[in-house]
Amino acid sequence: MRDSSSRRTPSWFLPASQAFHQAGFSPPVDIYRLARGWLLKFDLAGVRPQDVEVVIRGCHVTVRGVRRDWMIEEGVASYSMEIAYNSFARTIDLPCDVDVAEVQTEFRDGMLLVRLELQRSDA
Amino acid sequence: MTDGQRNISLPVLPLKNTVLFPHLVLPLVVGRPSSLAAVEAALKSEDKTLVLVAQKDPSVDDPQPDGLYTVGTQAVIKKMDRAEGQVQLVVQGAQRLELVSVALEDGLLRAQVRPIPDPQDTGPEVEALQRLVLEQATKIHALVQPQTPISVEQFLSQFSDPLHQVYLLGSMLSLDLEKEQALLEAATRVTALRLMHEYLTHEVQVLELRQEIANEARTEMSREQREYLLRQQMQAIQQELGEQSPEQAEAAELRRRFEEADLPESVRKEAARDLTRLERMPPAAPDYQLTRTYLELVLELPWSKSTEDILDLARARQVLDEDHYGLKEIKERILEHLAVLKLNPKAKAPILCFVGPPGVGKTSLGKSIGRALGRTFERISLGGLHDESELRGHRRTYIGAMPGRIIQAIRRAGVNNPLLMLDEVDKLGQGFHGDPAAALLEVLDPAQNFEFRDNYLNMAFDLSRVFFVTTANTLDTIPRPLLDRMELLRLAGYTGEEKFEIARRYLIPRQLSEAGLTAEQLNITDVAVEQVIARYTREAGVRQLERALGRLTRKVAVRFAEGQSAAVTVEPDDLKELLGPEKFFPEAARAKLPPGVSTGLAWTETGGEVLYVEALLLPDGKGLTLTGQLGEVMRESAQAAHSYVWSRAGELDVAESKFKDFGLHVHVPAGAVPKDGPSAGVAMVTALVSLYTGLPVRRDTAMTGEITLSGLVLPVGGIKEKVLGARRAGVSRIILPKQNEQDLAEVPAEARGELEFVFAQRVDDAWAAAIPQLAERLAEAEAA
Structure with missing residues (x-):
C-alpha cells in the first residue's frame, strides 16, 4: 500500500481506553507512604532534568516536560521506535488533609523522585 | 517543545x-x-x-x-x-x-x-449546539450499534473541550476530505459545532433511509417464507385427508402406468430413474414439464405391442385387387413378399420403394398393403425435410425438444410393427444441420435399425419389425447408399384402358358420393369417359382425370341443386358444355411429315412422351447447330448421327457436297423443355437420312434407341412408359432396339396388341423401316 495513510474505517466508538486524553504521554508512577509525607517515583528514563517541571498546587502534584531523543548522532538511523518522546504530563491527586511544607526532587537512575514533607494542619 | x-x-x-x-x-x-x-x-x-x-x-x-x-x-x-x-x-x-x-x-x-491556538469562545450557543450534536450522535449510535453498552455521552466525556469532542466525532464519521478539512479549519467552536451538527443530521438521514430499505427487504423475505410455510401445511393437510394436488395425482398416474406398462428391462430402469426424479421435483421446477412429457412418450411407445400379421395370400390378393386396378406386376411382387413372410415369420420385412410418376397410386398402394397384411398404416412425408433432427429428434436438453418423425409415427401407430410409408423420399432436402438421408440410412438398414436411437428418447427402439415402404418420382436424386437398401418397384403409368377402368371403378363413384349424387342421377357414357381421358387429360396417373370428373359431377350437381329431377346422362357432346373446350388433340396432328423430321420417344417423370426431331439444311451454312435445350449427351448423340450418316453418304446416294457445302440445323421441340439422354439417337439418324435423301419418314412410326458410330442400335430404358406414351399420342408403329424386345413383356397386352413393333439391330434396319421409299430404292439398287 503506497499510501501516506490508510483511511480510517468507519468504526464508531472505540473503547475509551484507546482514545488519548491529551497530547503527549503520561509516565508511570509509584507512590510510597513515608512516616511524614509521600514519595512519588516517576519513570522518566532518558529525560534530562532541565526538561522536567514539577508543579504543586494544593494537593495536586503535576509533573510535566519533554523527553528528547538524544540518539540523533550522525550515522545513526532510527529503525524501530517504541519509547514515547516529546511532551508528557502526569498529575497525582494526594489526600487533601495535609499542607505541603517541603519538596525535594532528585534524579536517580532515570527515575524522578519527588519527596513531600508534610506539615500537620493543626500545627 | x-x-x-x-x-x-x-x-x-x-x-x-x-x-x-x-x-x-x-x-x-x-x-x-x-x-x-x-x-x-x-x-x-x-x-x-x-x-x-x-x-x-x-x-x-x-x-x-x-x-x-x-x-x-x-x-x-x-x-x-x-x-x-x-x-x-x-x-x-x-x-x-x-x-x-x-x-x-x-x-x-x-x-x-x-x-x-484553540478557540475559547463560550456562551449559550455553544452549549445549545453541543447538546444538539450529542442528540444526533446518540441517534446514530442507536441506528448503527444498538447493543453497545457504552453511551455516547460517556464516550465523549473523555474530552471536556467541545472542540475536542467535535474532533473525536469527526474522526469516527466517514466524512469526505473536504468536510474533515473544513472541520479542522473551523476558527471558532460555534463553527465547528455547526458543521458537525450538519454532518450528523445528514448521516442520520442516510442511516434511517438505509434501515427503511433493509426493513422492506426483510418484510418481502418473510412474506415468501410465509407462503412456503403455508404450502407445506397445505400439503400436510392434503396428505392427512388423503387428497392429492393435481401434480401429485399426475405423478401418481404416471407411476401407475409405469407399473402396468410392459417395458423392456433396460427401458424400465432408465424410466424408473426419471420417474423417481419427477416425484421428488416441485411442480414449479422448469424440468418438471419436460420430464413429464418425456415419461409420457416412453410409456406410450409400443415397446412390445404389435399386431398379428394376416398372411392369407388369397385375401391379400383380393384386397389389392379391390383397391387398385391393373398393376399386375407390382401386386405379384407384393404377394411374393407376403408369401416369404408366411413361410418364414422371422424374415426381415422388405423395404419397398415405389417409383413412378405422380398420381399412379403409390401412396394408396402402400395403404392397401397395410390393409392386406393387417398392419397399421402410418405415413411420413419427407418432401422438403432438410434437418436430420427432424427424423432423429432433438436432444432433451434443448428447449422445445421433440422426438423425431420416426418415433412420433411409431407412437401414433401404437404398435411396433406398423407399415411405415416414407413419402417423397426423392425430395429429401439437404440442410446444414446434418443430412437427413444419412439418418434414413440407419432407419432402413436391417442390420442397424433393431436398435434405432432417437436423440430425444435416448434409448434404443427396435424398428426391425416395421414394414417400410418409400415412394419417389425419380431415382436420380436419391443417394446411392439409400437406393441400395430398397427394393425398387416401378409404377409406369396407366394405359387408356386402365384409366377407363379406374375411372369406372373408383373415380366416378368417389366423385359422385363427394358431390352428393347417386349413380341413378348421373350416368356418364363409356364414350364420354374415353373422351375425357383422351381430350381433357394428358398424364401417366389419374389425378387430372379425377379432377376433370370431379368438375363434371359438380356441374351436374348444380343442376340438381337448382331443382332438376330427371336423371342426367353425359354424352360426348355434353363435355364441351361441362368441361370447356378440349385441351388436347390426338397427336396425329402432323398429318404428313416433311423430309428431315422424325418421331422420337422420350421418358419423363410423368410418363412417356412423343417428341419430334427436325433437321434442316442451311445453304452457305457451316457446321452443326443444335437447339431445343439439348443436354450434353443428346448433343453428342446428334453429332454421332451426323458423322455416321456422312460416312454412309455413298450408299445412300447422297452427294458429298451436301455435307460439305451446307450447314445443318437440328432442333427438338418443345424448345423450352430441357432434354437429355442418348435414346434419341435412332430418331436423329432417321431424321438426317430423311433430310439428305429428301424422302419423308412414315408419320405413324415412332422410334427410340441409342446409336454407335459403327451403326449399332443399343438398348435404352423406360420402354414401357415410352410405348404407352406413343400409344397415347396415336402412334401405331414403334421401332425399338432389338435388345429391348423382352421389355415388351411389361407392356399391357391390349396396348401390345394395337401396336406394331419393329426391332432394329443396326441403324439400317431402323431407317429401312421408317422410310419406305428409301427401303424400296435400296432394294432396287441391290437387285440391280
Whole structure:
C-alpha cells in the first residue's frame, strides 16, 4: 500500500481506553507512604532534568516536560521506535488533609523522585 | 517543545483522503519516497515532530507545495516500525498549525509553521449546539450499534473541550476530505459545532433511509417464507385427508402406468430413474414439464405391442385387387413378399420403394398393403425435410425438444410393427444441420435399425419389425447408399384402358358420393369417359382425370341443386358444355411429315412422351447447330448421327457436297423443355437420312434407341412408359432396339396388341423401316 495513510474505517466508538486524553504521554508512577509525607517515583528514563517541571498546587502534584531523543548522532538511523518522546504530563491527586511544607526532587537512575514533607494542619 | 509565537520549520507528511485531528491517534503506513524522507527527518529530531497535512487531490502521488491545504496538524510519532520498505507509524495530533510556507528541500517537504491556538469562545450557543450534536450522535449510535453498552455521552466525556469532542466525532464519521478539512479549519467552536451538527443530521438521514430499505427487504423475505410455510401445511393437510394436488395425482398416474406398462428391462430402469426424479421435483421446477412429457412418450411407445400379421395370400390378393386396378406386376411382387413372410415369420420385412410418376397410386398402394397384411398404416412425408433432427429428434436438453418423425409415427401407430410409408423420399432436402438421408440410412438398414436411437428418447427402439415402404418420382436424386437398401418397384403409368377402368371403378363413384349424387342421377357414357381421358387429360396417373370428373359431377350437381329431377346422362357432346373446350388433340396432328423430321420417344417423370426431331439444311451454312435445350449427351448423340450418316453418304446416294457445302440445323421441340439422354439417337439418324435423301419418314412410326458410330442400335430404358406414351399420342408403329424386345413383356397386352413393333439391330434396319421409299430404292439398287 503506497499510501501516506490508510483511511480510517468507519468504526464508531472505540473503547475509551484507546482514545488519548491529551497530547503527549503520561509516565508511570509509584507512590510510597513515608512516616511524614509521600514519595512519588516517576519513570522518566532518558529525560534530562532541565526538561522536567514539577508543579504543586494544593494537593495536586503535576509533573510535566519533554523527553528528547538524544540518539540523533550522525550515522545513526532510527529503525524501530517504541519509547514515547516529546511532551508528557502526569498529575497525582494526594489526600487533601495535609499542607505541603517541603519538596525535594532528585534524579536517580532515570527515575524522578519527588519527596513531600508534610506539615500537620493543626500545627 | 514549541514556542507559540515563533515560526518553526517542520518536515511535512502529506495525507491522502484524511486529516489528523489534534489529540487523536492515527495509524499510518508510509511508502512514498518524499514522505519517507519526511518521516526520517522527524525521527532524527529530538522531539519526533512533523506536520500532517491533507493534499488537495488524493490521486496525486508526488504532491507539490501548492497541492497541500494550508492548515495541518502538528504530530508526534509515538511508534515506528519498518516492514517491506514501508514504515508503519502511530502518530498523535498535538495542535493545529498554519503552514506559512512550504518548500521542497533535500527531497522532502518542509514547512514554516505557526501554531493556531484553540478557540475559547463560550456562551449559550455553544452549549445549545453541543447538546444538539450529542442528540444526533446518540441517534446514530442507536441506528448503527444498538447493543453497545457504552453511551455516547460517556464516550465523549473523555474530552471536556467541545472542540475536542467535535474532533473525536469527526474522526469516527466517514466524512469526505473536504468536510474533515473544513472541520479542522473551523476558527471558532460555534463553527465547528455547526458543521458537525450538519454532518450528523445528514448521516442520520442516510442511516434511517438505509434501515427503511433493509426493513422492506426483510418484510418481502418473510412474506415468501410465509407462503412456503403455508404450502407445506397445505400439503400436510392434503396428505392427512388423503387428497392429492393435481401434480401429485399426475405423478401418481404416471407411476401407475409405469407399473402396468410392459417395458423392456433396460427401458424400465432408465424410466424408473426419471420417474423417481419427477416425484421428488416441485411442480414449479422448469424440468418438471419436460420430464413429464418425456415419461409420457416412453410409456406410450409400443415397446412390445404389435399386431398379428394376416398372411392369407388369397385375401391379400383380393384386397389389392379391390383397391387398385391393373398393376399386375407390382401386386405379384407384393404377394411374393407376403408369401416369404408366411413361410418364414422371422424374415426381415422388405423395404419397398415405389417409383413412378405422380398420381399412379403409390401412396394408396402402400395403404392397401397395410390393409392386406393387417398392419397399421402410418405415413411420413419427407418432401422438403432438410434437418436430420427432424427424423432423429432433438436432444432433451434443448428447449422445445421433440422426438423425431420416426418415433412420433411409431407412437401414433401404437404398435411396433406398423407399415411405415416414407413419402417423397426423392425430395429429401439437404440442410446444414446434418443430412437427413444419412439418418434414413440407419432407419432402413436391417442390420442397424433393431436398435434405432432417437436423440430425444435416448434409448434404443427396435424398428426391425416395421414394414417400410418409400415412394419417389425419380431415382436420380436419391443417394446411392439409400437406393441400395430398397427394393425398387416401378409404377409406369396407366394405359387408356386402365384409366377407363379406374375411372369406372373408383373415380366416378368417389366423385359422385363427394358431390352428393347417386349413380341413378348421373350416368356418364363409356364414350364420354374415353373422351375425357383422351381430350381433357394428358398424364401417366389419374389425378387430372379425377379432377376433370370431379368438375363434371359438380356441374351436374348444380343442376340438381337448382331443382332438376330427371336423371342426367353425359354424352360426348355434353363435355364441351361441362368441361370447356378440349385441351388436347390426338397427336396425329402432323398429318404428313416433311423430309428431315422424325418421331422420337422420350421418358419423363410423368410418363412417356412423343417428341419430334427436325433437321434442316442451311445453304452457305457451316457446321452443326443444335437447339431445343439439348443436354450434353443428346448433343453428342446428334453429332454421332451426323458423322455416321456422312460416312454412309455413298450408299445412300447422297452427294458429298451436301455435307460439305451446307450447314445443318437440328432442333427438338418443345424448345423450352430441357432434354437429355442418348435414346434419341435412332430418331436423329432417321431424321438426317430423311433430310439428305429428301424422302419423308412414315408419320405413324415412332422410334427410340441409342446409336454407335459403327451403326449399332443399343438398348435404352423406360420402354414401357415410352410405348404407352406413343400409344397415347396415336402412334401405331414403334421401332425399338432389338435388345429391348423382352421389355415388351411389361407392356399391357391390349396396348401390345394395337401396336406394331419393329426391332432394329443396326441403324439400317431402323431407317429401312421408317422410310419406305428409301427401303424400296435400296432394294432396287441391290437387285440391280
